[in-house]
Amino acid sequence: MLRCVFLILVAMLSACTAVRVQPVDASLTVLHVCIQNNPRVQVADFVPVLQEGYERHGVGSEVYHGNRPRRCEYMLTYTALRSWDLKPYLSHAKLHLYKGTQQVASAEYHLRAKGGFSLTKWGDTKSKMDPVIDELLIGS
Numbered sequence: 001m002l003r004c005v006f007l008i009l010v011a012m013l014s015a016c017t018a019v020r021v022q023p024v025d026a027s028l029t030v031l032h033v034c035i036q037n038n039p040r041v042q043v044a045d046f047v048p049v050l051q052e053g054y055e056r057h058g059v060g061s062e063v064y065h066g067n068r069p070r071r072c073e074y075m076l077t078y079t080a081l082r083s084w085d086l087k088p089y090l091s092h093a094k095l096h097l098y099k100g101t102q103q104v105a106s107a108e109y110h111l112r113a114k115g116g117f118s119l120t121k122w123g124d125t126k127s128k129m130d131p132v133i134d135e136l137l138i139g140s
Helices: 002-013 046-056 125-136
Strands: 017-022 031-034 060-064 072-086 090-101 103-109
Touching: 017 125, 031 090, 046 060, 046 072, 046 090, 046 125, 090 125, 103 125
Parallel strands: 031 060, 031 072
Antiparallel strands: 017 103, 072 090, 090 103
């Protein structure tokens, strides 16, 4: 009986994170990305974390509002949701990378059950999104 209680407790405290990535194809050379501002996202540091992650891979970026600038070969759209449990935290994010109008890569970060009892759910945006960005850009 004690063993069952222990296993249930371990399962409740374990990280329940799902990450799905379709990485950039190695045949593409991504040097610059235009990030379409999403005013609905309430995660204040989300775009700076994206920009730092892309820069770490040698990819420059700029944020634009409205229509995509013509000089932008690659465009990134994103959404990010936060949940609240004593304080707000990132619980879901999606990234879509386009070359022109064709999607060439995507990534999704999701905390199952909004993180449950896992203490890692309160981790910062950078610690959650850096591995996702790294996997997304691994081929470029």
